[in-house]
Amino acid sequence: MPEWLERELVAGLAPVEAPGALRECVLGPRRVLPARRVSVFLIAAAMVVLSAGTVWLSARQPVRVSNARWSPATRAQINDHNCVLCHTL
Amino acid sequence: MATMVRESSERGLVEACKRGERDAFRTLFETYKNKVYSVALRFAGEEAAAMDIAQDTFVKLFSCIRDFRGESGFETWVYRMVVNSCLDQKRRARRLVPLADELMATLRASGDVLAQMLRAEIGDRVRAAVENLSPDLRIVIVLRYTEGLAYEQIAEVLGCSQGTVASRLNRAHKALERRLAHLAKEGVHA
Numbered sequence: 001m002p003e004w005l006e007r008e009l010v011a012g013l014a015p016v017e018a019p020g021a022l023r024e025c026v027l028g029p030r031r032v033l034p035a036r037r038v039s040v041f042l043i044a045a046a047m048v049v050l051s052a053g054t055v056w057l058s059a060r061q062p063v064r065v066s067n068a069r070w071s072p073a074t075r076a077q078i079n080d081h082n083c084v085l086c087h088t089l
Numbered sequence: 090m091a092t093m094v095r096e097s098s099e100r101g102l103v104e105a106c107k108r109g110e111r112d113a114f115r116t117l118f119e120t121y122k123n124k125v126y127s128v129a130l131r132f133a134g135e136e137a138a139a140m141d142i143a144q145d146t147f148v149k150l151f152s153c154i155r156d157f158r159g160e161s162g163f164e165t166w167v168y169r170m171v172v173n174s175c176l177d178q179k180r181r182a183r184r185l186v187p188l189a190d191e192l193m194a195t196l197r198a199s200g201d202v203l204a205q206m207l208r209a210e211i212g213d214r215v216r217a218a219v220e221n222l223s224p225d226l227r228i229v230i231v232l233r234y235t236e237g238l239a240y241e242q243i244a245e246v247l248g249c250s251q252g253t254v255a256s257r258l259n260r261a262h263k264a265l266e267r268r269l270a271h272l273a274k275e276g277v278h279a
Contacts, residue, residue, distance in 0.1 A: 001262040005269065012215030013234040018126035022140060026118055026147045 099163050106154045114151055121150075124164075124236060125171050131231045132175040134220040146174045161245060168236070168246040172228055179224050211272065218268040226261040229254060 102120075105113030122143070129142035150170050157166055219230055232238045232246060240258075244251045 002266065004272070005262065005266055008211065008215045008269070008272070009219075009230070009234045009265070012212040013131050013219065013231060015123060015127035015235055016130055018122040018143065019136075019140075022122060022126060022143055023118070025140070025144050027115060 100159070103154065103157060103159075103163055106151070107157075117150075118147060121167050125167065127235050128168070128171045128231055129175060131216070131219070131235045132224075132227060133178065134216060138178060142171070142174045142178050145178070146171050149174065165242060165245050168232065168238070168242075169248075172232075172246060175228060176224055214272065215265075215269065218265050221268065222261055222264060226257050226264070229257045230261050230265075233258060 102113055102117055106117055125146050126139060126143045129146070130136065130139035133139050133142060146167075150167065153170075157163065161169075219227060222230065228247070229243060232243045238246070240251045240254045243254045247254070
């Protein structure tokens with residue numbers, strides 16, 4: 001190996017001082033976990049689930065209007081009868 | 090004599106860590122932080138990845154210190170941990186994409202790299218050439234030139250023979266000489 005290469009490798013790859021942030025991360029009171037990385041497959045799966053959910057929701061029939069939304073007159077008509085079937089279930 | 094003193098104090102430190110003493114962990118971290126970070130940075134080539142590797146190494150080191158039986162030197166054991174973290178990170182980096190915060194860190198790092206290039210272009214070219222080596226060759230170069238380890242210790246860290254270390258170093262030197270030949274031609278080293 002030529003001398004210049006050895007000299008450059010020693011100079012270019014010289015040891016460096018660890019940043020203070022490393023101490024915070026490893027020994028600090030609130031230890032930071034290693035930076036999160038996420039698999040591309042997981043991202044793809046989440047996107048598929050979200051798209052499927054969107055399609056499913058948009059294809060659903062509109063939900064029936066609840067009792068509370070009916071007009072007072074209609075609500076009275078429904079509640080004020082004596083149908084055994086309705087009031088015992 | 091100094092080595093013996095260092096080894097015995099290191100043994101005491103390791104024993105204290107095994108007992109779970111916080112101060113011992115702190116001392117161990119202060120002793121090895123620069124070595125661990127240097128190997129990580131020279132292997133990965135970027136600060137964000139080096140921080141990941143160094144953190145990962147210390148987390149593993151603290152959690153597995155009970156498994157250290159003293160069959161090899163403690164320093165060798167630490168180097169082995171860093172090397173494994175470096176190679177793990179390399180494997181993960183192939184399959185994973187960075188999240189937004191890491192992407193921002195990478196973008197910020199690009200600015201630093203540019204400034205570094207202006208300050209020390211030659212050093213950057215050397216480091217870039219080293220980064221292009223295969224992980225097997227790169228780790229041998231980093232252990233040799235960043236940490237100044239002997240062939241015997243590199244072999245112990247990597248779990249291979251000294252002959253394999255010599256052969257990898259020879260291949261790495263040839264590849265680097267080929268890639269950096271323009272530096273010699275430009276008369277940088279005259």
